[in-house]
Amino acid sequence: MTSKRLGKRTVAFASPPSVISFSNIGGKMESRGPLADYFDELDQDSFFGEKTWEKGESAMQKRVLNRALQKAGMAPSDLDYIFAGDLLNQCIGSSFGLREFGVPFLGLYGACSTMGESLAMAAMAIDGGFATLAAAMTSSHFCTAERQYRMPVPYGNQRTPTAQWTATASGCCILGAQGDGPYITHATCGKIVDLGISDVNNMGAAMAPAAHDTLLAFFQDTNTSPSDFDLVVTGDLGALGHEILCDLMAQDGVKMGKNYKDCGLMLYDLKQQDMHAGGSGCGCSASVLNGYLLRGMREKRWKRILFAPTGALLSPTSSFQGESIPGISHAICISNTK
Amino acid sequence: MTSKRLGKRTVAFASPPSVISFSNIGGKMESRGPLADYFDELDQDSFFGEKTWEKGESAMQKRVLNRALQKAGMAPSDLDYIFAGDLLNQCIGSSFGLREFGVPFLGLYGACSTMGESLAMAAMAIDGGFATLAAAMTSSHFCTAERQYRMPVPYGNQRTPTAQWTATASGCCILGAQGDGPYITHATCGKIVDLGISDVNNMGAAMAPAAHDTLLAFFQDTNTSPSDFDLVVTGDLGALGHEILCDLMAQDGVKMGKNYKDCGLMLYDLKQQDMHAGGSGCGCSASVLNGYLLRGMREKRWKRILFAPTGALLSPTSSFQGESIPGISHAICISNTK
Missing domain, CATH: 3.40.47.40 (Stage V sporulation protein AD)
Incomplete structure (x- = not known):
């Protein structure tokens, strides 16, 4: 039953799942970066219309899934599973962002590797015959991450030269059993x-x-x-x-x-x-x-x-x-x- | 490719994965409960030999996986994947408890549903042909949960009649493509x-x-x-x-x-x-x-x-x-x- 294993640790999908649709959203800093033209949506409001940054992060996940579905002409009920997670304690970016869709939800925690983990899990679910369509997604938000991992943003924490900047962004990829790739x-x-x-x-x-x-x-x-x-x-x-x-x-x-x-x-x-x-x-x-x-x-x-x-x-x-x-x-x- | 779907939301495994081995560990309160005889290990030390409760929770996961492997006469390298998560922020019970095993790790966040989520994922990985053996596991600890979700234990927080008691316990189930069940x-x-x-x-x-x-x-x-x-x-x-x-x-x-x-x-x-x-x-x-x-x-x-x-x-x-x-x-x- 491990015919899809290649070497020691790699899975080679028998019927490689296809990317059906994808979507992304970013914030102010992302809109000023070199990839700005490659975003579906860029919002200058770091709250994304919500009252807190955490709710704003959830709003990003909600919007990005809605857009990926829309681009594919699909309804949430077409999805068999959503694989998602984020950096927030107890992954509330995902659970609150995705609770209204009514799609079976498999919560992941892989920190910043989550986009890879969710794609691997969604592809296994599809190639394994357990799903026809599945979404893989995640998010992060500079302000929610700063206050959770370091200091609240208004504190004006000094950053070291090796420090990185948490992206205020979310991305969603819908995979399917049938499709024209990638x-x-x-x-x-x-x-x-x-x-x-x-x-x-x-x-x-x-x-x-x-x-x-x-x-x-x-x-x-x-x-x-x-x-x-x-x-x-x-x-x-x-x-x-x-x-x-x-x-x-x-x-x-x-x-x-x-x-x-x-x-x-x-x-x-x-x-x-x-x-x-x-x-x-x-x-x-x-x-x-x-x-x-x-x-x-x-x-x-x-x-x-x-x-x-x-x-x-x-x-x-x-x-x-x-x-x-x-x-x-x-x-x-x-x-x-x- | 969705031949394993039954009705709207259920997966029926084509070659149902078998339970190969299982193990559990508990703390003081669990040792005084009616299921005490059904634990592999009961430790009266709430730190499980570590210096902090969080490290103690990781120690539980480490011990319980080691014991499940031992009962099956297996080495960590026999496992294709570990599916695990816990309640701690960023699931550190799992990541620190399991980091030494050198087994591909898929972190989950399903709160107290994690044992079910990890079994579902491990069974899909095996029945899908992506793994021969996989571990599904999780843990919780009364003292780490109290201070994270409510108040530190020494505060002596009053509990309401509807409140529940977070178990100090961990459980691990190793599933395999071959086996005598369940x-x-x-x-x-x-x-x-x-x-x-x-x-x-x-x-x-x-x-x-x-x-x-x-x-x-x-x-x-x-x-x-x-x-x-x-x-x-x-x-x-x-x-x-x-x-x-x-x-x-x-x-x-x-x-x-x-x-x-x-x-x-x-x-x-x-x-x-x-x-x-x-x-x-x-x-x-x-x-x-x-x-x-x-x-x-x-x-x-x-x-x-x-x-x-x-x-x-x-x-x-x-x-x-x-x-x-x-x-x-x-x-x-x-x-x-x-």
Whole structure:
């Protein structure tokens, strides 16, 4: 019964699920970044019309799912499952944002790797014969993340050079058993990797070893290398994590090359927008995938990409208790051909 | 590709995954309850040998997975995936408890429904051909939950009559493609249901409508009724939620009957242990399933049970912001025959 396993850790889908529809939404900073043209919606109001930032984050998930459904001419009742999660305590961005849709809901927690985890789970549900249509989605919000992980925004917390900027954004991808692609052809799910980094202002360094572990497994299992892909894209390693990942892969004889990008380095103009090490948050990779990347694939700019968002599985409590930061990364291969 | 769908929302596994091994652990209160004999391990130290309660909760997950593996004569490397989550912010009970195992990890957030969600996901991964062996697990801890959701334990918070007691417990179930049962034959995943209950000390009332929605869908899809099962067991509705669920089902003409039990009413002696409305927490249903229930099935005391844990998808933040409490429930049919 494990005919769909390839190598040690990779799943090769027998009937690769197709991207049916995708949508993204961003806030003020995202509207000033280089990918602004690739957003379905950009809202200058950080509350997204709600009274609190948390409710605003939920509103983003609601809007982005509604738009993805609308673009596909679908009703919520067409979906068999929604796979979603976010960074907020108890994932309230998802549970409150999605409660009105009446769709069976599978809550995930993968920190900033959630877009990858949700795609892997949705693709398994479809290829396994348990669903015809499923949505994979996540969100993050700068102001909800700042006050939960660091300090409330009005405090004016000073940021270190290695700090990243949590994207105020959400992305949703609807996968289906039938469709014209792009297709989810492979998924390599991540192990928890913890090399002992404990600086909460240097997430890139904490998460890079997880991306290294997962990407190495993917390349070995599929007998490929980065040059076989038009793009290899990590989620939010940022400037430092990008460099560390290249170094770690080089130690194993794998050259990441110039096609290796990071969503955290794509979403903002780091210097002009004073973004320090780059963007981060579940919404960073989710909005880049469900806009710039999938649109580029539909427009045949790229044939095959490897999307590997990374997450840091810490909490303020674990850090206060002296713990290091465990990382995780899930790699998803997306191709225009089955 | 949806041949495994039954009715509107239920999955009928083509090759029902088998329970390979299961294990549970509990704390002091659990050791004084009526199910004490059905625990693999009971620790009188609420820290489980660690310096903080959060680390203690992680230690429970670590121990319970180790024991489940040991009972099956397996190594961590035999597992293709671990599906796990817990109540702690950012699910640190799972990420820190499981980081050393080196097994691909899929983090879930389903609040107290997590044992059901993890079983559904693990069974789909196996029946879908993506895994041979997968662990499904979760935990909760009275002291970590109290200080996160309510007040730190030393404060001596007064509890209302409808309040429930978060179990200090963890449970793990290893499922496999081959095995002698019991088997996971069906799963009905839950929708988010919110009827507007906002009393955080009455979770049973908030979650009962979700159990009602999922169980009704399951019975309709499978053309069964509660009397077709030796046991129908909800997770932690407690005394009030148990009664509400019976009422809601009766309104739809479904008599829950005397075989309907709730793990929150089984784990403790409510009166003698001053438990108010009963037990709760992810670990409540997880430890009852992975001890009393699965052992009873192996001993042929029951042939077929329906396990439907329920979760409340709130956070302290959502309640402070005036939100009601969304509930969710996932139903898993477990049978001694395929």
